[in-house]
Amino acid sequence: MKHIYENHLLWVYRAMKTSRYFEEKMEKVYLEGKQPVFNIGAGPVPGEMHLSNGQEPAAASMIVHLTKNDTVTATHRPHHQAIAKGVDLKKMTAEIYGKKTGLGKGKGGHMHLFDPKVKFSCGGIVGGGIPHAVGAALANKKRGTDWVAVSFIGEGAANTGAFHESMNLAALWNLPFILVVENNSWGISVSMKNSTSVSSNDIRAKAYGINGYLVKDNDPLEMYRISKEAVERAREGKGPSIIEIETYRYLGHFQGDPELYRPKEEVPILREKDPIERLKNHLLRENIITDDKIKNLEDKIFNEVDNAYDFAIHSEYPEPEEALEDVFC
Amino acid sequence: METIKEKRKKLTGSKAMIQALEQEMNRDSNIFIMGEDIGKYGGIFGSTTGLYDKFGSDRIMDTPISETGFIGASVGAAAEGLRPVVELMFADFHGVVMDQIYNHIAKIHYMSGGNVKLPIVLMTAVGGGYSDAAQHSQTLYASFGHLPGLKVVAPTFPHDIKGMLITAIRDDNPVIFMFHKTLQGLGWMDQIDASLGPVPEEAYTIPLDKANIVREGKDVTIVGVQMMTVEALKAAEKLAEQGIDAEVIDLRSIKPIDKETILTSIAKTNRLVVVDEDYYSYGITAEISAIVASEGFKDLKAPIVRLAIPDVPIPYSRVMEKFVIPNADNIIDSVKKLVKI
Numbered sequence: 001m002k003h004i005y006e007n008h009l010l011w012v013y014r015a016m017k018t019s020r021y022f023e024e025k026m027e028k029v030y031l032e033g034k035q036p037v038f039n040i041g042a043g044p045v046p047g048e049m050h051l052s053n054g055q056e057p058a059a060a061s062m063i064v065h066l067t068k069n070d071t072v073t074a075t076h077r078p079h080h081q082a083i084a085k086g087v088d089l090k091k092m093t094a095e096i097y098g099k100k101t102g103l104g105k106g107k108g109g110h111m112h113l114f115d116p117k118v119k120f121s122c123g124g125i126v127g128g129g130i131p132h133a134v135g136a137a138l139a140n141k142k143r144g145t146d147w148v149a150v151s152f153i154g155e156g157a158a159n160t161g162a163f164h165e166s167m168n169l170a171a172l173w174n175l176p177f178i179l180v181v182e183n184n185s186w187g188i189s190v191s192m193k194n195s196t197s198v199s200s201n202d203i204r205a206k207a208y209g210i211n212g213y214l215v216k217d218n219d220p221l222e223m224y225r226i227s228k229e230a231v232e233r234a235r236e237g238k239g240p241s242i243i244e245i246e247t248y249r250y251l252g253h254f255q256g257d258p259e260l261y262r263p264k265e266e267v268p269i270l271r272e273k274d275p276i277e278r279l280k281n282h283l284l285r286e287n288i289i290t291d292d293k294i295k296n297l298e299d300k301i302f303n304e305v306d307n308a309y310d311f312a313i314h315s316e317y318p319e320p321e322e323a324l325e326d327v328f329c
Numbered sequence: 330m331e332t333i334k335e336k337r338k339k340l341t342g343s344k345a346m347i348q349a350l351e352q353e354m355n356r357d358s359n360i361f362i363m364g365e366d367i368g369k370y371g372g373i374f375g376s377t378t379g380l381y382d383k384f385g386s387d388r389i390m391d392t393p394i395s396e397t398g399f400i401g402a403s404v405g406a407a408a409e410g411l412r413p414v415v416e417l418m419f420a421d422f423h424g425v426v427m428d429q430i431y432n433h434i435a436k437i438h439y440m441s442g443g444n445v446k447l448p449i450v451l452m453t454a455v456g457g458g459y460s461d462a463a464q465h466s467q468t469l470y471a472s473f474g475h476l477p478g479l480k481v482v483a484p485t486f487p488h489d490i491k492g493m494l495i496t497a498i499r500d501d502n503p504v505i506f507m508f509h510k511t512l513q514g515l516g517w518m519d520q521i522d523a524s525l526g527p528v529p530e531e532a533y534t535i536p537l538d539k540a541n542i543v544r545e546g547k548d549v550t551i552v553g554v555q556m557m558t559v560e561a562l563k564a565a566e567k568l569a570e571q572g573i574d575a576e577v578i579d580l581r582s583i584k585p586i587d588k589e590t591i592l593t594s595i596a597k598t599n600r601l602v603v604v605d606e607d608y609y610s611y612g613i614t615a616e617i618s619a620i621v622a623s624e625g626f627k628d629l630k631a632p633i634v635r636l637a638i639p640d641v642p643i644p645y646s647r648v649m650e651k652f653v654i655p656n657a658d659n660i661i662d663s664v665k666k667l668v669k670i
């Protein structure tokens with residue numbers, strides 16, 4: 001048993017670190033062509049860019065319990081969940097670069113990543129993905145599988161109608177569905193305090209007669225433990241859960257956000273408690289991995305991500321006329 | 330030569346909006362604004378910058394992402410006599426709240442036999458061209474224009490933006506006020522000349538049902554809205570170099586639509602190109618073509634040309650997005666063919 005647990009923690013570390021390295025690279029690439037004057041439409045990666053640096057535990061410590069048969073829906077901030085779910089990293093990066101080889105042949109972009117092979121999707125409309133996961137859970141139940149569906153949202157999305165309608169459906173039909181609320185304290189510039197009538201969204205589970213869990217302080221180990229329980233319950237037919245994790249948004253809502261609304265001292269304090277570093281220290285302290293081996297692992301991660309970027313950069317752009325394809329099958 | 334003083338009077342689209350809102354809020358204490366990130370952030374597209382500091386959180390209300398809730402609440406507040414101005418960041422997001430808009434806001438005045446007035450302004454940003462993809466780049470002019478009971482305006486230039494926003498606020502009907510992201514003059518988007526223009530300091534109104542001839546010409550009429558008006562003007566300049574004299578009409582108002590200005594122009598030019606940053610089918614190009622075909626048929630010497638997004642969602646990748654959104658070059662090509670007919 002211990003062996004599985006340790007391997008799982010290593011998996012979580014790998015997923016978090018991959019996402020972090022991927023996004024730190026994206027942060028730089030995104031600015032190409034946008035300096036000295038920032039223009040959102042310029043450079044190799046135009047449009048909005050929402051990065052998840054700091055929020056990795058929410059994704060990795062949940063998705064470690066899932067298989068490729070389980071469904072994940074995500075939001076406009078989707079990279080950490082996509083990477084943990086095993087979305088093809090090369091095709092994902094190519095999509096973000098708007099290339100023909102991308103997941104959506106360049107039609108979707110960073111907010112609209114679809115990889116049906118691993119049952120991953122995301123979208124740019126807040127709350128939009130929640131009912132999709134409920135529907136996947138419904139299909140799982142109808143077919144008598146023990147597969148589950150997990151929807152990841154931000155705390156801001158917990159105030160949408162889609163959230164409340166979906167939770168009621170999932171509870172009413174006793175579906176294998178889990179909602180993960182990544183509470184990074186901010187919905188763009190609006191703080192949780194100014195947007196939400198309760199102090200955390202696990203409380204809202206009561207209103208639907210289901211289990212609610214709160215993971216404090218972005219803790220990857222606690223997120224692991226609670227997600228395990230929620231996923232097992234869902235697989236056993238014991239119904240849906242809401243998990244809220246207090247997580248950290250290191251960067252602006254999108255890249256280029258002046259962040260005038262947020263106290264300057266907030267991010268440095270959060271960064272000091274970085275969850276990836278915390279897990280790394282735990283792995284080393286508990287002798288789950290040695291210093292050398294973790295360096296090896298990190299080199300592999302860097303390599304994989306670098307290769308994905310190379311693939312994207314060297315791929316072709318679509319032909320303009322390809323815009324007309326794929327409206328219908 | 331412009332004097333420095335005149336130059337100062339030039340405002341960007343977003344500053345024109347802010348000025349209109351501020352002046353109207355000073356005039357009438359029943360006006361309040363609600364929406365996402367309109368407080369300290371000042372609106373994602375800069376439509377309310379500075380107003381939070383001036384009017385405070387009672388009149389500039391940041392909302393949760395509860396669109397059916399707060400846009401629906403504008404109905405009750407307006408029926409009680411307040412004058413809500415509501416912003417929903419992107420036109421694309423209206424999907425989640427369409428019931429409140431098309432079944433309630435648009436119909437209540439009619440269903441009540443005129444007894445319930447809903448002086449609501451719904452402000453929203455429209456438009457693409459910067460790779461924000463399918464869910465953040467639409468204009469949806471026609472989707473709103475289709476619904477009886479809503480006035481829908483989409484001004485282009487700062488002068489019209491201010492005047493039409495003031496009129497919208499004073500109007501007792503619900504008005505959808507669409508502002509184009511690229512015409513806001515924001516520091517972090519494409520900088521274009523059209524986003525800066527002279528705006529009188531004092532409050533003034535511009536009717537919500539009048540198109541504007543922004544360039545007079547005799548050979549062909551080009552009708553555009555917002556960025557398509559800007560592209561049409563660019564095209565007209567180049568066409569002039571080739572001896573083709575185009576008249577450009579800035580539609581400004583989607584609903585009600587100003588038939589008269591369009592028909593009068595066609596009576597003069599006998600040729601029509603309609604350019605739209607919305608979808609092709611059932612859109613502005615279709616509407617205007619239908620008006621001209623049924624009421625100005627005798628004045629037409631050539632088939633009408635419709636340029637619009639070819640019934641596909643807006644793609645992300647720059648090359649494909651550029652291909653689907655009409656531009657000055659497309660207009661020039663069409664006009665050159667048209668004048669030969």
Ligand SMILES: Cc1ncc(C[n+]2csc(CCOP(=O)(O)OP(=O)(O)O)c2C)c(N)n1
Pocket residue numbers: 075076077124125126127153154155156157158184186187188253365394396418422425
């Ligand atoms: C229906 C809808 N309304 C508004 C928006 C604009 N918007 C995009 S992200 C966002 C904030 C989301 O906050 P949260 O759910 O907490 O997620 P986070 O950005 O913090 O990850 C808003 C208001 C949208 N995309 N869709």
